[in-house]
Amino acid sequence: MPLDGFDRKILAALQEKGDTGPADLAPIVGLSASQISRRLQQLRKDGVLRAIRASLSPEALNIGIGAYVMLTMTSTDPGAAQAFRDQICAMDEILECQMLTGSPDMILKLATRDLASLNDLLSNHLLAAPEVATARTSIILQEVKSTSAQPLRFV
Amino acid sequence: MPLDGFDRKILAALQEKGDTGPADLAPIVGLSASQISRRLQQLRKDGVLRAIRASLSPEALNIGIGAYVMLTMTSTDPGAAQAFRDQICAMDEILECQMLTGSPDMILKLATRDLASLNDLLSNHLLAAPEVATARTSIILQEVKSTSAQPLRFV
DNA sequence: AGTGAAAAACAATGGCG
DNA sequence: CGCCATTGTTTTTCACT
Numbered sequence: 001m002p003l004d005g006f007d008r009k010i011l012a013a014l015q016e017k018g019d020t021g022p023a024d025l026a027p028i029v030g031l032s033a034s035q036i037s038r039r040l041q042q043l044r045k046d047g048v049l050r051a052i053r054a055s056l057s058p059e060a061l062n063i064g065i066g067a068y069v070m071l072t073m074t075s076t077d078p079g080a081a082q083a084f085r086d087q088i089c090a091m092d093e094i095l096e097c098q099m100l101t102g103s104p105d106m107i108l109k110l111a112t113r114d115l116a117s118l119n120d121l122l123s124n125h126l127l128a129a130p131e132v133a134t135a136r137t138s139i140i141l142q143e144v145k146s147t148s149a150q151p152l153r154f155v
Numbered sequence: 156m157p158l159d160g161f162d163r164k165i166l167a168a169l170q171e172k173g174d175t176g177p178a179d180l181a182p183i184v185g186l187s188a189s190q191i192s193r194r195l196q197q198l199r200k201d202g203v204l205r206a207i208r209a210s211l212s213p214e215a216l217n218i219g220i221g222a223y224v225m226l227t228m229t230s231t232d233p234g235a236a237q238a239f240r241d242q243i244c245a246m247d248e249i250l251e252c253q254m255l256t257g258s259p260d261m262i263l264k265l266a267t268r269d270l271a272s273l274n275d276l277l278s279n280h281l282l283a284a285p286e287v288a289t290a291r292t293s294i295i296l297q298e299v300k301s302t303s304a305q306p307l308r309f310v
Numbered sequence: 311a312g313t314g315a316a317a318a319a320c321a322a323t324g325g326c327g
Numbered sequence: 328c329g330c331c332a333t334t335g336t337t338t339t340t341c342a343c344t
Contacts, residue, residue: 011209015208015209016208017206017207018174018208018209019173019174022337022338023338032313033338034313034338034339035311037339038340047212047215048211049211050209050211052173052174053171053172053210053303054166054169054170056203057202057203058305061203061305063306063309066253085299085300095300095302096300096301096302097298097300098221098295098299098301099295099297099299100295101293102293107293111305117309138255141253141256142253143252144253144254145240145243145249145250146250146252147251148208148210149208149247149250150213150216151267153247153248154217154267154268155217176321177320177322178319178320187328188322189322189328189331193322193323
């Protein structure tokens, strides 16, 4: 399952516009629609092409605040840590949660309606957990760049 | 352009699986395919449904390292700051760049092949810029959660 | 590996209840 | 808003190079 230049072009186009069909892809990639179709099936089967997702406007959904929360954790037993992670996964305002090297131990990306709901989320759900030692919250002032497109230069 | 419960269901389904057509959406939403089709056009026209994008497997693209970089900036003239932001937008290993309240001033999310390419990116491109005062890099050890799905509870 | 044409599936539109 | 039929387009498949 090595990816060649044609696959690269297909993937690049799909990261930009995921609802491009084989017919529209053909002139971009320089391949017939039928071959694109065949390669798309293969890329899906190989797990390279994982999913197609809609990107929605936060403003239209009354999401006015984006924020990062840097957490340091208390050392608890693995079971409690897992329970905390499960809780995080169940909260839909938490878009991202990553465990990190060094300090902080964990970073969270949040999307909420306003400062009041951000405060509620922090106070009543995050800081309330005994697993959390400290939390530093930074609100997003300006979005310089935000893409879901992975770099393709390493293929 | 108020969004009702049907729109919410359409958007929720599309955030999960963006290539679902009206025919497949119909039973999920509880609406006929023709109505779904009309609502989709409206949602696109209103800018609620912004784009459809493919999500690719980082592993398949030889992306072995994810990292966050927290930057504090030197106070420079606006022109230099803008040039720095343009440079960031042009780097495809930088997935995200947000200006924050407090300290750090800026956070970056990176995707690179390995530690060597991460080091190269930091040393030769980020730290080389005079706009950067300090940089703290944290490598992602474990992905607990990562979604592009915005919360729909505020609509 | 790739092309091109036929076959099948699907989305979009309009009319009517 | 559901239902239905129609139309146009697109994907998919197959025979062939």
